[in-house]
Amino acid sequence: MGLKWTEFRTLGQMLYDSNEELHPLSVRFSDLHRWVTELDDFDDDPSASNEGRLEAIQMVWYEEWQEDHDPSEDPYRNNR
Numbered sequence: 001m002g003l004k005w006t007e008f009r010t011l012g013q014m015l016y017d018s019n020e021e022l023h024p025l026s027v028r029f030s031d032l033h034r035w036v037t038e039l040d041d042f043d044d045d046p047s048a049s050n051e052g053r054l055e056a057i058q059m060v061w062y063e064e065w066q067e068d069h070d071p072s073e074d075p076y077r078n079n080r
Contacts, residue, residue: 002043005053011036012060020068024061025076029054 003010015024015035027035032054037046071077 003039003041004044005036005048008053008056009060011039011042011057012062013064014039014041015057015061016064020065023074023076024058024065027058029058032058 005011015032019035029051033046033049036042036049036054036057066074
């Protein structure tokens, strides 16, 4: 049984592992959708995606990215 759209954590981690240097907030949802559906273990209906699911996956990817990068490298961080 393959990965489903609702497995946000796993999908986000897999995308980070395959694109460690790419900032996830720079990715368009159309590209994110395609990359998820192209993952080897993905086995869900491509049309079952929605904006909320894509955003949840992107946020996990962003969390992973933040753990491995200095905050000064993040053009999307809040200026505090």
